[in-house]
């Protein structure tokens with residue numbers, strides 16, 4: 246028997262998150278998108294604190310994957326930027342510390358991340374290393390009881406507002422990716438650490454991103470995450486968490502596009518009737534609904550598999566991420582068409598969602614990389 250029912254706790258979580266987001270997060274979504282960058286940083290900091298108080302960041306650090314997706318869909322439906330920023334803080338930083346950190350690291354970093362008083366970030370990408378992270382140049386050398394980090398990272402979400410950074414670096418380049426990469430926790434403001442100017446992005450503008458520069462930045466030996474050489478394995482886990490998170494985000498964007506379009510189709514009339522009654526418009530709503538429902542099934546199926554630690558969970562997460570991110574773009578495009586010229590005007594919800602949707606296909610493993618991974622998995626079976 247197949248049971249598609251969420252548990253009563255998960256249903257309650259969905260309702261509670263939806264109510265919270267409607268009153269506390271959605272009203273700032275437009276301002277977060279359009280505000281000057283330093284003002285956007287202030288708004289997102291406040292939003293992260295609210296999410297901490299509401300227990301959402303605790304869920305990202307300690308919760309199961311199905312529950313994260315259920316709540317995450319609701320948050321992304323209200324504000325994709327806030328979702329994205331919280332994801333990097335709670336999931337890529339917080340969950341990595343929870344999963345691989347020492348007791349001392351957990352005590353030092355997790356309380357602030359869970360309460361939302363502190364913000365975390367993940368710094369892997371470099372100017373010449375995106376999809377292929379074996380091309381990074383950042384290195385860490387042991388000097389007495391310190392690691393000396395040298396290099397620079399690009400496109401670090403939360404960098405303008407983050408307190409803590411998880412940074413990938415070579416500890417033994419000769420050993421290659423599988424044994425030579427490591428992760429370090431770097432606190433903002435230590436000597437040799439700097440951030441560049443906030444980058445201007447097309448969408449997700451409320452999740453501020455910048456580069457970081459490490460100039461012989463010295464961190465205590467205790468800031469190594471896990472063991473030296475464990476970076477590749479840690480990155481594999483983080484990638485899987487981010488894939489399922491971006492599936493939930495894309496789904497939330499798809500649902501928001503559908504809702505805005507449905508309501509517009511009822512209120513906008515042409516030729517004597519609401520536009521939703523025209524077959525050309527109604528068909529678009531039908532495609533949006535179907536894509537969202539399919540996306541939700543794939544996302545929850547992959548999350549369920551991750552909770553059960555099944556061997557195929559990673560390929561299922563790739564399928565979910567691939568489908569939902571492409572479908573969010575398609576849905577946003579259809580939603581724009583339903584709105585006619587009115588959707589094309591800056592400041593409308595559809596115009597923002599259309600820009601926000603685009604990034605999921607590029608982030609945390611592009612669609613091409615997901616296809617390559619799924620194909621490799623199939624060929625290896």
Ligand SMILES: Cc1cc2nc3c(=O)[nH]c(=O)nc-3n(C[C@H](O)[C@H](O)[C@H](O)COP(=O)(O)OP(=O)(O)OC[C@H]3O[C@@H](n4cnc5c(N)ncnc54)[C@H](O)[C@@H]3O)c2cc1C
Nearest residue numbers: 367368369370374375376400401402454608609610611613
């Ligand atoms: C706003 C923003 C926020 C970000 N936040 C973070 C963050 O917080 N932390 C972080 O570490 N990074 C972050 N990134 C980086 C992001 O994850 C990378 O941009 C992404 O991984 C793609 O890398 P790239 O841009 O270097 O593209 P490239 O790797 O240069 O790829 C270019 C094109 O080549 C294709 N390609 C590459 N290799 C293959 C292959 N083997 N097969 C088929 N096609 C291939 C890609 O699919 C793509 O179409 C962020 C980026 C942005 C823009």
